[in-house]
Amino acid sequence: MQTDNLELKKLVYxxxxxxxxxxxxxxxxxxxxxxxxxxxxxxxxxxxAVRTMGCIRVDKITEYLCEPLRKCLKDEDPYVRKTAAxxxxxxxDINAQxxxxxxxxxxxxxxxxxxxxxxxxxxxxxxxxxAESHPSSNLLDLNPQSINKLLTALNECTEWGQIFIxxxxxxxxPKDDRExxxxxxRVTPRLSHANSAVVLSAVKVLMKFMExxxxxxxxxxxxxxxxxxxxxxxxxxxPELQYVALRNINLIVQKRPEILKHEMKVFFVxxxxxxxxxxxKLDIMIRLASQANIAQVLAELKEYxxxxxxxxxxxxxxxxxxxxxxxxxxAERCVSTLLDLIQTKVNYVVQEAIVVIKDIFRKYPNKYxxxxxxxxxxxxxxxxxxxxxxxxxxxxEYAERIxxxxxxxxxxxxxxxxxxxxVQLQLxxxxxxxxxxxxxxxxELVQQVLSLATQDSDNPDLRxxxxxxxxxxxxxxxxxxxxxxxxxPLISEETDLIEPTLLDELICxxxxxxxxxxxxxxxxxxxxxxxxxxxxxxRTASSESTESPETAPAGAPSGEQPDVIPTQGDxxxxxxxxxxxxxxxxxxxxxxxxxxxxxxxxxxxxxSLIGGPNFVAxxxxxxxxxxxxxxxxxxxxxxxxxxxxxxxxxSYVAPKAVWLPAMKAKGLEIxxxxxxxxGSISMDLQLTNKALQVMTDFAIQFNRNSFGxxxxxxxxxxxxLSPNQTVEISLPLNTVGSVMKMEPLNNLQVxxxxxxxxxxxxxxxxxxxxxxxxxxxxxxxxxxxxxxxPNENEAQFQIRDCPLNAEAVSSRLxxxxxxxxxxxxxxxxxxxxxxxxxxxxxxxxxxxxxxPGNPSFTLSLKCRAPEVSQHVYQAYETILKN
Numbered sequence: 010m011q012t013d014n015l016e017l018k019k020l021v022y023x024x025x026x027x028x029x030x031x032x033x034x035x036x037x038x039x040x041x042x043x044x045x046x047x048x049x050x051x052x053x054x055x056x057x058a059v060r061t062m063g064c065i066r067v068d069k070i071t072e073y074l075c076e077p078l079r080k081c082l083k084d085e086d087p088y089v090r091k092t093a094a095x096x097x098x099x100x101x102d103i104n105a106q107x108x109x110x111x112x113x114x115x116x117x118x119x120x121x122x123x124x125x126x127x128x129x130x131x132x133x134x135x136x137x138x139x140a141e142s143h144p145s146s147n148l149l150d151l152n153p154q155s156i157n158k159l160l161t162a163l164n165e166c167t168e169w170g171q172i173f174i175x176x177x178x179x180x181x182x183p184k185d186d187r188e189x190x191x192x193x194x195r196v197t198p199r200l201s202h203a204n205s206a207v208v209l210s211a212v213k214v215l216m217k218f219m220e221x222x223x224x225x226x227x228x229x230x231x232x233x234x235x236x237x238x239x240x241x242x243x244x245x246x247x248p249e250l251q252y253v254a255l256r257n258i259n260l261i262v263q264k265r266p267e268i269l270k271h272e273m274k275v276f277f278v279x280x281x282x283x284x285x286x287x288x289x290k291l292d293i294m295i296r297l298a299s300q301a302n303i304a305q306v307l308a309e310l311k312e313y314x315x316x317x318x319x320x321x322x323x324x325x326x327x328x329x330x331x332x333x334x335x336x337x338x339x340a341e342r343c344v345s346t347l348l349d350l351i352q353t354k355v356n357y358v359v360q361e362a363i364v365v366i367k368d369i370f371r372k373y374p375n376k377y378x379x380x381x382x383x384x385x386x387x388x389x390x391x392x393x394x395x396x397x398x399x400x401x402x403x404x405x406e407y408a409e410r411i412x413x414x415x416x417x418x419x420x421x422x423x424x425x426x427x428x429x430x431x432v433q434l435q436l437x438x439x440x441x442x443x444x445x446x447x448x449x450x451x452x453e454l455v456q457q458v459l460s461l462a463t464q465d466s467d468n469p470d471l472r473x474x475x476x477x478x479x480x481x482x483x484x485x486x487x488x489x490x491x492x493x494x495x496x497x498p499l500i501s502e503e504t505d506l507i508e509p510t511l512l513d514e515l516i517c518x519x520x521x522x523x524x525x526x527x528x529x530x531x532x533x534x535x536x537x538x539x540x541x542x543x544x545x546x547x548r549t550a551s552s553e554s555t556e557s558p559e560t561a562p563a564g565a566p567s568g569e570q571p572d573v574i575p576t577q578g579d580x581x582x583x584x585x586x587x588x589x590x591x592x593x594x595x596x597x598x599x600x601x602x603x604x605x606x607x608x609x610x611x612x613x614x615x616x617s618l619i620g621g622p623n624f625v626a627x628x629x630x631x632x633x634x635x636x637x638x639x640x641x642x643x644x645x646x647x648x649x650x651x652x653x654x655x656x657x658x659x660s661y662v663a664p665k666a667v668w669l670p671a672m673k674a675k676g677l678e679i680x681x682x683x684x685x686x687x688g689s690i691s692m693d694l695q696l697t698n699k700a701l702q703v704m705t706d707f708a709i710q711f712n713r714n715s716f717g718x719x720x721x722x723x724x725x726x727x728x729x730l731s732p733n734q735t736v737e738i739s740l741p742l743n744t745v746g747s748v749m750k751m752e753p754l755n756n757l758q759v760x761x762x763x764x765x766x767x768x769x770x771x772x773x774x775x776x777x778x779x780x781x782x783x784x785x786x787x788x789x790x791x792x793x794x795x796x797x798x799p800n801e802n803e804a805q806f807q808i809r810d811c812p813l814n815a816e817a818v819s820s821r822l823x824x825x826x827x828x829x830x831x832x833x834x835x836x837x838x839x840x841x842x843x844x845x846x847x848x849x850x851x852x853x854x855x856x857x858x859x860x861p862g863n864p865s866f867t868l869s870l871k872c873r874a875p876e877v878s879q880h881v882y883q884a885y886e887t888i889l890k891n
Contacts, residue, residue: 015053022061031067036065040073047077052086058091063096071104075111081115087125094120094128098135101144109278114139114148121155126162130170130444133159133177146475151181153188158791160195169420170205175199179217179517182546189221192222197232198237205250209237209257209520216261216516220545233314236261236268241275248283255289256525260515262296263506273302277309287321295331303339306332307346314350314358323361326350330365334372342367344377351383359387360396367399370406371500378407388417394429397421401432405439409446409662415454418443422454425461433471437462438493441478455482473672488582508701510544510675510765529702542763605640659687660777660825661888666693669761674768676700679761685778685826690742691717696734704730704763711746712758716779719746724761744779744848755880777884780826784846786854791830791844795854798812798823804878808866811889815839815859818866818889825888827855837861845881853881 029036042614046058049721059081062074078100080094097117101108108114120132133149141150156178163174178196183189192214199211215236222229237816240261243254262269276290276297290312300304310332313325326347333343347362363384369377384403384553391397401421409415421428421436428436437458465467481489507515507527514529523530528604662684680698698704709724719743729734751757758771786794813821819829819841841857851874858867868885 015051015057018054020589021056022057026064026359029067029070032847033069034582034857036067037069037073044077047615049649052084052089054091055084056089059096065098065102068104068805070397071100075107076098078113079111079116082113082120084732087123087128090120090123090125091128091131092324094131094135100275100433101139105143118148120151122158126164126861129159129162130166130173134173135175137177140597142724149177149180151177153184155193157187159260160192163195167203168207171199171207172204172210175207175214177322179210180543181215183218183221186221186223189218190226193218193222193232197235200235203396204480205243205254209254210242210255212236213517213519214518216264217266219265221670233265233268235270240269241272244275248286251282251286252289253525254758255286255293256527257353258295259289259296260507260512260519260524260527261473261583262293262579263512264516266297270299270301273297273305278313282342283317284321287318288324291324291328293323295328295335297461298335298339300336300338300842302331303336303342307339309341310444311349312345315353315392319357326358326361327365332366334367339371340369340377344380344490345730348380348383348699351387351852354387354390360391363387363391363396363403363406364399367402368500370403371497373496374499378410379634381407381411384584385411385417386419394431397605398435401435401439405435405442408439408443410613414443415447419454419581422461424456426465430471433462433466434474434885435472437471437478441482441489443491444482444487448486479778508676509698511702513545514543514609516545527695530543533702569803593658635660659778661891662693663775664873664891665693666772668772669768671697671699671769673770674761675765676702676762677704677761677765679766679770683774684739686693687779688782689779690744692720692740694724694737694738694740694743696738698730699764701732701764703732704765705766706762708762709740710762711761712760713747714757715748715750715751715754716847717744717746717748718742718757719744730763748849751821753805753880754876758843775884775887776880777825777827777888779848780845780884781848783827783830784852786830786852787829791842794852795871798873802873802875803869803871804875806868806870806882806885808868808882810864811824811866812864813889814861815841818857818859822885822888827885827888847877851877853877855881855885 025036025039026121043058044060046054049055049058056396059078062070062077064536078093078096081089082097084090084093092222095119095520096111097108100113110604114136117132120128123129123132123134136148159174159178163171166174175196177353181192184386196211196214200215202208202211215232219229219232221231224396228650240254243258244251246254258269278287278290281637282290294306294309300711307329311328314322314329316325321779329343329346329350333340342566347366350358353359366377366380366384370622381403384400388400391400403420404411404414404417418436418440421432421441423639425433425436439456440451440455444451444582459479462471463479464471466475478489478493481492496575499707506512511529515524515527518524518530519529522533622690663682665682667678667680669677671678675873676699677713678699680695680697682693684693685691696707698706705726707724707726707730709720711719719742721743724740726736726738728736753773755773755776756771760767760769762768811818815832821833822843823829827843827845829841829843833840833842837860839859841859843857845853847853847854851872853870853872856869858869868882870881872878872881
């Protein structure tokens with residue numbers, strides 16, 4: 010080890026690395042040499058020593074390495090510094106605590122500002138590696154200054170250094186579209202790099218930052234044009250690289266088909282392409298098919314259908330059908346192409362064509378039925394279950410147009426028990442359809458199939474369907490006709506698109522294994538490392554432009570928010586109608602945000618719509634005087650609040666309703682209701698994950714509302730919400746939030762955030778959750794107040810169909826904090842005088858007239874804020890009728 014010969018030293022160090030694990034005690038003896046070599050005048054030896062130290066994974070040695078490593082991190086030679094940077098990541102893997110205690114992480118962060126681009130690249134690589142194993146730590150604290158340094162280093166470091174820097178840039182979210190454009194401009198030259206990994210990393214950065222650019226910008230169009238050539242160039246590499254490139258292009262085309270819409274020809278299949286490349290090219294061809302290029306595509310697909318590779322031919326025939334469904338104008342041409350293929354009488358081509366034609370019939374009903382005769386000629390050649398099932402479906406669906414439909418179906422019935430389940434189910438449905446269309450001729454046939462499906466079959470699915478049809482036909486043939494022959498929904502054009510949220514995540518992983526598997530890393534990476542959910546940056550306000558129908562792929566997210574706001578009638582205020590102007594000046598309210606830990610949970614979600622990161626006090630004009638509980642008449646000091654506190658029983662709770670359907674929230678369904686018990690209000694939520702990925706990081710925020718309702722604690726979802734899992738949560742609420750009069754008064758606008766996105770919905774809360782327990786007024790006060798409130802503030806309502814007597818009414822209302830102050834009987838009518846108080850101090854006085862034996866009551870309400878009367882009446886109705 011003491012030798013001066015560099016080659017020999019390398020061999021000795023290599024030997025040490027391999028045997029240190031099995032003989033750790035012997036390896037300690039080498040420590041002195043390492044320490045000495047770290048001070049050698051030759052930088053190559055210093056770097057060799059520090060590299061070897063990092064590779065010896067023996068706990069006992071690590072603490073001796075700290076001093077030499079610290080010196081090497083500050084060495085004057087950049088080669089030594091770049092080697093030391095990687096060594097920190099290796100040391101962190103062995104003993105993370107030691108690295109943090111010794112301050113190596115801070116030194117690594119300083120190296121990002123190093124003058125040598127290779128040192129910067131290695132420092133970024135090391136920090137990224139460490140950050141992956143500790144997702145919560147904010148090691149790569151990126152800001153515009155550090156980004157600028159990385160972009161400067163990008164031009165001068167090696168290709169692998171460039172990949173590390175580009176991957177790091179992809180994790181950064183620019184503060185606005187201007188910064189995003191500036192980064193894109195400096196990354197674009199990497200697209201012409203010879204290394205395909207560099208190209209894909211650059212594409213990833215550009216795809217991510219394009220989200221923030223407005224489509225109206227000239228630069229946006231330029232960028233789209235620049236992205237196409239490098240992707241096309243990747244397809245001239247060897248087949249394995251082509252496959253990886255094609256899998257990535259498949260994602261890019263689903264997200265932004267406009268990038269490659271003029272490059273159809275490069276995806277045409279070559280005779281010597283391996284099958285995996287052929288199938289991938291075929292998939293992309295269909296995604297790019299449009300009215301402009303469909304003739305070219307169909308001619309090409311017809312050629313493929315005559316190839317020798319059976320799998321490829323099947324895919325090509327299916328592709329023709331997908332084109333017909335995607336581009337309506339081409340449907341006729343596609344159908345005639347399929348008929349030409351059926352005439353070839355090649356068995357597997359015919360079968361595949363029949364399956365495809367069934368889908369075309371489902372997309373364009375009553376358009377191409379003239380081809381049914383040709384299909385029926387090929388009945389005998391069908392031996393695959395899918396093709397047989399498709400043919401049976403066609404015969405059943407168009408039985409009225411086929412003269413011998415009963416004979417055709419009977420021919421299938423002969424070997425009923427030898428058929429696959431798929432065919433049996435289809436045959437059962439087809440014969441029932443036939444019976445409903447031609448009842449007189451097919452009675453025996455339907456009885457035969459029903460007894461085969463129910464008595465002679467041991468398949469539970471088939472038996473159940475058979476019994477359902479049997480009962481429908483025997484009890485109500487008209488209903489059976491409506492059910493079985495109901496109009497079917499048209500099938501959508503792209504059924505195999507990746508789910509939008511998953512697609513956004515995969516775009517962030519372009520150039521990695523995730524983009525080849527089309528699965529998020531969490532699906533195939535074991536353990537906790539590297540499973541950080543990524544998502545595209547939100548569109549900035551200036552880049553909200555409308556997506557043109559030609560460019561937006563079906564099912565792709567186009568960034569417009571109104572999609573996720575449920576329309577609950579005209580009553581509900583649309584969250585996007587909130588004031589998007591600058592925040593109203595005024596001191597921030599120290600209200601609910603303090604109880605929420607003074608943190609904006611939605612990170613620019615709901616608050617950016619409202620006008621700023623802090624909820625700001627509304628100007629005086631927006632708080633209606635009557636809602637601010639202005640008791641100008643001196644009523645508040647007359648009320649004896651301590652007398653007669655109500656009994657502490659829970660008020661009526663409505664059943665849970667769906668507030669946010671899964672289709673509007675990328676798979677998250679939210680149901681809920683409101684409760685008030687023993688003086689505390691809560692929102693009882695049920696969250697269901699109907700997406701394909703795990704949901705985490707839940708948070709909730711309310712918009713300003715009429716009564717200042719706000720969460721009293723963060724939304725606690727203790728474990729990640731797996732697909733198809735449901736969790737029940739009770740969220741405590743208070744009434745000290747910001748106040749703004751809503752239309753209607755009890756409208757509540759809510760934003761819920763998770764790791765996928767921010768979702769918005771509106772709901773109406775029942776007013777009785779705001780009736781407080783000290784709402785019983787003393788008799789004299791009641792009388793004086795009733796007289797004091799002007800007569801024009803009185804409102805009268807009828808409560809119908811309520812068969813309760815006065816006692817039952819009084820007791821039921823009291824459980825929801827509506828208190829009976831006095832009771833009289835006038836001319837045979839029971840008169841109940843009642844009082845209630847809202848959380849913001851508004852009193853409501855009521856007179857309820859009940860005529861024994863008459864289920865209709867008369868309710869008179871008096872209040873200084875007459876707009877609450879309608880909602881109080883609704884509360885009375887709800888409580889008395891449930």
